Amino acid sequence: LLEATMTKGGRTRQRIIEQAAPLFNRQGFAGCSMQDVLDATGLEKGGVYRHFAGKEELAAAVFAWSLKQAVKTRTDGLDQVGNAVERLKAVIRRFVETPSPVAGGCPLLNTAVDADDGNATLRRLVRKAFADWRRRVGELVTQGVAAGEIRQDADPARVADTIIAALEGGLVLSRLDGNREALGSVETMLGEMLERMRADGRRP
Amino acid sequence: LLEATMTKGGRTRQRIIEQAAPLFNRQGFAGCSMQDVLDATGLEKGGVYRHFAGKEELAAAVFAWSLKQAVKTRTDGLDQVGNAVERLKAVIRRFVETPSPVAGGCPLLNTAVDADDGNATLRRLVRKAFADWRRRVGELVTQGVAAGEIRQDADPARVADTIIAALEGGLVLSRLDGNREALGSVETMLGEMLERMRADGRRP
Amino acid sequence: LLEATMTKGGRTRQRIIEQAAPLFNRQGFAGCSMQDVLDATGLEKGGVYRHFAGKEELAAAVFAWSLKQAVKTRTDGLDQVGNAVERLKAVIRRFVETPSPVAGGCPLLNTAVDADDGNATLRRLVRKAFADWRRRVGELVTQGVAAGEIRQDADPARVADTIIAALEGGLVLSRLDGNREALGSVETMLGEMLERMRADGRRP
Amino acid sequence: LLEATMTKGGRTRQRIIEQAAPLFNRQGFAGCSMQDVLDATGLEKGGVYRHFAGKEELAAAVFAWSLKQAVKTRTDGLDQVGNAVERLKAVIRRFVETPSPVAGGCPLLNTAVDADDGNATLRRLVRKAFADWRRRVGELVTQGVAAGEIRQDADPARVADTIIAALEGGLVLSRLDGNREALGSVETMLGEMLERMRADGRRP
C-alpha cells in the first residue's frame, strides 16, 4: 500500500532506514559504522550517500522512523479501553509485553543516553519525543480525574513522569539480565500505585 | 592518605582513570578515542599503554572506579537512619539530590546502555553492579518487614527493582531536559508508595 | 546566429563548455570535480556524459573553446593597424588591457602549467596553441622587416618568444598581487624594446 | 652537517618534504595525493601525519623548502660579479642555464598558478616570494644607477618586473616544447635590453 506509492529511490531509502535502525539502536551512533550499514543493506557507498548527505542525516532519519514505530506499537488500539486507570495499566502492560519495535531496546532511551553529549539535532528530537509521551500519559490521568475515576489530588505530570521513568529504567534492567523480572516488578508496582489512585478507593 | 601509599606509576594510573572517566561516561566506549584520553591527561601513548593493555582494559578500570564512586556517594552516611522506610527514602533523596559522581550522568546506566551490544566484560561488570544495588535496597525492605515497620505483603525484590528503575529512568529524563522535574516527580511518587507500605497504615 | 543553427543537444553541450571553462581554468583539471560542473550547469550526470565521454574529453573541449576565445579577444580588429611596430604594440596593449576571456587568468598558461605532467592530449593542444601564437607574432615582425619598418637584424622568433613570455609571466605576477603593476611594467619595457627596433631609429 | 644536528623525527620530516616536493611541483596540490607521498617516501599514514597535521601543512612546508632551494640555486656565488649590468645578466644566465631546483619547473610559478584559487596560505607565501625576488633584482638596478653604470631614467621596478616575468614565462614555453629555445630568446633579448640601459651608451 504505502510501498506502492513510492518511487524506487524512496523504497531504497526506506529500506536503508529500516535495516540501519537496529544497528544504530544497538551500537550507538559512534559504534555503528557506515560499513555496517552497507553490509546490512547490501548496497555500496554510492547507493547510500545518494539518499543521505551523511551519517548524521541518516541517524536522524533512523531515529525519526524508530520513534514512529515506538509510538505506533505503544498506542495502537489502546483508545478503546474505557476506564482511565485501565487505560493507563494497558499502556504499561503494552510496554512490558511488547518487544521493542526496533531490536536493541527502546530507541528513545538509547538515543537519549547516546546523544546526551554532542549531536544537538538528535538530542532535540529525542527531547521532544519524551515530552510528547509524557504529555500523552499525563492527559490520560487528567481525563481520569475529570471523569471522577481518579482522585482529585493526583498530579498528572508526576504520575506520567514516574510511569515513563520506571518503565524505561525497568527495560534497561531487564535487557541487562536477559529476563523480564525487573519489568515485571515495575508493572506490578505501578499497577498497585494506580489502584490506590482510584477515586473512591474501591478495589476491583 | 591513599595517594601517599602509592608508587608514582600507581598515581599516574589513578590519574588516567579519573580523567578518562568523564570522557567514557559522556561519549561512550566507541565515541571516546585514546587520543581524547591523551589530551585529557597530557600523556603520550607510551604513558597510558604502560598502565593499561588496551582500550578495553582502561574502560573496565574506569567503570570499576566510577562504580565505586557511585556506590560511595549514594551510601555514605546512610546507615545511621533508624527507620526502614526513612532509610529507603533517604536512599532516594540522596540519589535525586546528589549530582552524578562522574560528569555525564549515572555511569551505571550509561554503561548498561552503551555496552548492551558486544563488550562482554563491561556488560558483566555492570550487571553485577545493578544486581548488588538491587540486593542492597531489597535488604533494606526485608529488614523493614522483619522489624514490623513494613507490611508483610511487600515484595522486597519488586520494591527494589521499581525504586532503581524509576530513579535511573528519571535521571535520564531530567538530564535530557536540563532540570530536576522528572527526578522530583519520581521522588515524590516513590515516597508516597513507601508511605503506603508502612505496616499499620499509620502515617507519620 | 550561431546558436540558432544548433540542435538542442548542441546548445546544451555548448552551455556545459562555457560554464565549465572558468572552473577548469581556476581549479585546474584535478581540482575541478564533475560535481562542480553539475552544480554550475544544473544538470545531472547523464546530462553531461551524453555529450562528453569523460572528464578528459570535457576538459579538452573546454580548452579548445577557451583557446578560441583567447585568440578572438586578442586579435579582433587588430589587422587594420597600419604600421608593424604599432601593430605589435597593439597586440601587447590588448593583452594588458583586456581581461582574461575566461575567469581565472590566461587559459593557455594555466593549462600549460596544469598539464605539464601527464595528460598528453591537453599538453599537445596547448603546445600547438603557443606555437601558433608565436608564429603569428613572429610574422608581424617579419612583415615589418620586409616593409623596412623594422631593422634587418631583428630576429622575429626571438622577439615573439620574448613578448609572449613577458606577457604571460607578467599576467601571473599581476594576478597574484591583484593589481596591474607587473603587466604595466612589461608593457612599458616591451614598448621601449620595440621602439629601438625601428629601422632608422627615428622615435615618433 | 645539518643532518647530524637533527633528531630522527626531524630527519624523517625533512625526507618527506624533499621527496614530496617534486610531486607537488609537478602534479599540483589537488593532483598530488597523500598516497603518492606515501609511495614516494615508503612511509605509512601514521608516519607522515605525525610530522604534518594535514596535506595543507605539508604543502606549505614543501613550498617553503622549494623556495629556499630556488633562491639558493639562483643567487649562490652571484655577489662577486662586479658590474651592475653584468650582475643582472648573470642572474638571467643562471636562471636560464640552471635546471629547476625541484623537478617539474619553477616551484614559484607553479604554485602561483596552482594556488591562485583558494589556498590562501600558499598564495600568501608565493606572493611574498615573488615580492622578495622583484625587490632583490630591483635593488641591483638601483645600485647600478647609483654607481653611474646604468642610465638615470631606468626604472628599477619595471626592469625587475620585466626580467622576472620574461624568465618565468620563457621557462613555461621551454618546458612545454622540451627545448631551450624560448628561454634562449628571452636571455638574448633581455641582454640587449640591459646593454641599451648602460649609462653612456658605450657598448662593450
Next chain:
DNA sequence: ACTCACGGGACAGCCCGTTCTT
C-alpha cells in the same frame, strides 16, 4: 535528451597499538 539510481574505487584523515629510545 536527460534524470535517477547505483557501483566501486580513491582520498584525507583518525584510530589503536607496537617498538624504540631515553
Next chain:
DNA sequence: AAGAACGGGCTGTCCCGTGAGT
C-alpha cells in the same frame, strides 16, 4: 616511567562512470 616514531587498518566522504528508466 614515559615520550617519540611509526605501522597499518578503518572511517566518513567524495569521485568518476554506467545503465535503467522516462
